Amino acid sequence: MTDATGPDTPGHDVQPLPERAAETTAERPWPVRLLSSKIRDYVARMSPVWVEGQVIEHTYRRTSGMQFLTLRDTDVEASLPVNMLTRAFDGLDARPEVGDHVVVHAKPEFWIKAGRMSLRAAAIRQVGVGELLARIEQLRRVLAAEGLFDVGRKRPLPFLPAVVGLVCGRESKAEHDVVVNARARWPQVRFEIREVAVQGVNAVAEVSQAVSELDADPSVEVIVLARGGGSVEDLLPFSNEALVRRVSACTTPVVSAIGHETDTPLVDLVADHRASTPTDAAKCVVPDVAEERQRVAQARQRMRGAVQGLLQREQHGLDAVRSRPVLARPETMVEGREAQVAERLRHARHLLQAALLTASGDVGRLAAQVRALSPASTLERGYAVVQRGDGAVVRAADEVFPGDGVHVRLAAGALDAEVTSTTP
DSSP, X not given: OOOOSSOSSTTOOOOOOOSSGGGOOSSSOOOHHHHHHHXXXXXXXXXXXXXXXXXXXXXXXXXXXXXXXXXXXXXXXOEEEEEEEHHHHHTSSSOOOTTOEEEEEEEEEEETTTTEEEEEEEEEEEOOHHHHHHHHHHHHXXXXXXXXXXXXXXXXXXXXXXXXXXXXXTTOHHHHHHHXXXXXXXXXXEEEEEEOOOSSTTHHXXXXXXHHHHHHOXXXXXXEEEEOOOOTTTTXXXXXXXXXXXXXXXXXXXXXXXXXXXXXXXXXXXXXXXXXXXXXXXHHHXXXXXXXXXXXXXXXXXXXXXXXHHHHHHHHHHHHHHTXXXXXXXXXXXXXXXXXXXXXXXXXXXXXXXXXXXXXXXXXXXXXXHXXXXXXXHHHTTOOEEEXXXXXXXXXXXXXXXXXXXXXXXXXXXXXXXXXXXXX
16 A cells, blocks of 8 residues: 655655555654554454453443443453444343443454444353353362462461451441441451442452552551352452452451351452451451450459469468478477487497407506516516616626626616626
8 A cells, every 4th residue: 555645746756655564664654544444454354252351331222223332351451342233232131231241252343533443242141150150160279279278378367456457338238347346346446448349340449459558558457358248240359360369469467258158259268267247257356355354354363263272282281291290399300319319329438438348458468468578577576687888788797897887777776886896
C-alpha cells in the first residue's frame, strides 16, 4: 500500500509508505489510518475463540438490534466489550446478568474510528456451579501442592491484640457481629475497619487492597476477613487465586470468617485460623475479660493452696524433727557420749595401772640382776677398787711403784693414798 507523504501539490514528490512497521522512521511514519487498517486486517484473520470472564456491565435493550456487555477477567484488571445480536441473546436459556461467570464464543473485531477492539459473540453460556466447584477444587490441589495450606506455615494468634484489622462489607451484619462481640469480651480493643465489596466484580480487588493496607500497618496485630453466608457464586471471590495468594503472603496473622460452617472457600484454608462465623472470629481474636479474671482468681487460689500445702508439709516435718528425743532433750546426746568417755577413761586407767605394775616388777627383777652383777655389791663385801692417777684400775702390784699416788674406791666413799712398797 502506498500513499502521499506530503501535500498533493505540483512540485512535491510522491513517496511510497513503508510496507512494514520496522521500516518506519520519524521522516517516514505511518498515518493513523494505515496502522488502524493493518490492526483491523490482523485481527480479522483471528479465528473465533472461547473466552471466559465475568459480566460487569450490561443493560438489556429490547428495542435494539444489538446487546452490549463488558466482560472482565476474574483475576486481574482486564476487560473487553462484547456485542451480540439481540435475537441470539433472547434465544439463550438463561440471560446472563451482571456478576455472572460466562464463556463466550466470539470473533475479535477492531473498530478503526474508535480505535477499539471488541468481541462479536455468537454464543454465550453461563458457567455452572458444578463447573465452578470443579475449578476451585483443581486450584485447591495446585495450591496444596505448593504448600500454601501446610499447618507449619500458620502463625499463632496474639493473646491480646491492641488493634484488630477488620475487612468486611459496607454496613454489614458481619462487621456488627465482630465489633460488638469483641468489645463485649474486651472493651479496650481497637479496630481498623476497611469496608469493601465482598461479592461481585470488584470484591477481589477491594479485599486484596484492604488486606495489603492492614498488613502494612505496624499497629495491626491480627486481620479478620468477615462475611456472612451466601451462595457459591457469592463466595467465589474468596476462592480467587490472586486473593488467596495475597492472604498467604501476609506477615500479620489472618483469621478467616467467610460464610457459614459448611462453607469452605480457599481463603479459609490459607488463613492462619478459620472461624465458623464472624461471632466466632471475635471470640478467637480477643479473650473474654470475665473469663480471664476468673482464670486469674482460680490461678491465685491454686497458688495459695499450693503454698499453704507446702507450708503445712514443712511444718509437719519440722514438728516430727522437733519431737525426736535428741531435740526434745538435747543433753541426752551429750550424756551418752559422756558415759562412753568415762567408761573408756576407766578402762584406760586400768590398762595403764596394769602396765605399770608389770613394768615395776620387771624393773625390780632387772635391778636385782644389775645389783648382783654390779661391782658395788662386791665393794659392800669389803673389797676396794684401786686406780692409778690416770684412772686405770690397778690389778697387779707391779703396775704401781712406791711413791705413786692411788685412788681407792670403797663401798662407802673413797680415799687417796700413796704406795710405800709393793710385793709381787
